[in-house]
Amino acid sequence: MASTTAATVRVRFFARYAELVGRSEAAVSVPLPATVRDVLHRLRDDVPGARALPEQPLAAVNLKQVRLDTSVQDGDEVALLPPIAGG
Numbered sequence: 001m002a003s004t005t006a007a008t009v010r011v012r013f014f015a016r017y018a019e020l021v022g023r024s025e026a027a028v029s030v031p032l033p034a035t036v037r038d039v040l041h042r043l044r045d046d047v048p049g050a051r052a053l054p055e056q057p058l059a060a061v062n063l064k065q066v067r068l069d070t071s072v073q074d075g076d077e078v079a080l081l082p083p084i085a086g087g
Contacts, residue, residue: 005032007074009039016082017057021049030072036061037068039078053080 012025021043028042036059043050058081059066065081072078 006030007032007034007072007076009034009072009074010077011039011043012077012079014079014081017053017080020052021047023047032073034072035068036066036070036072036078039072040068040080057081058083 006029008027008029010025010027013021013023018024026043026047028039028046030038030042040053040057043053056068059068059070060079060081061070061072061076063077063079
């Protein structure tokens with residue numbers, strides 16, 4: 001059986017999401033191939049408070065807004081962005 005390659009992804013939380021998880025960033029390891037959705041699932045398992053994140057948050061990979069089915073690679077940065085409301 002071949003060994004599984006894993007990626008370490010840096011996740012950044014902004015505004016309300018940072019409040020929910022109690023930090024501004026975390027590092028998670030996911031087996032490759034992986035998507036942003038896989039990173040979210042791992043966050044929910046590994047980071048206290050992350051279960052409170054929405055199922056489909058806005059996300060960016062390496063500063064580019066992406067869909068949750070976008071692939072991630074080792075060393076990528078995933079940013080989770082809460083919706084912005086005007087007032």
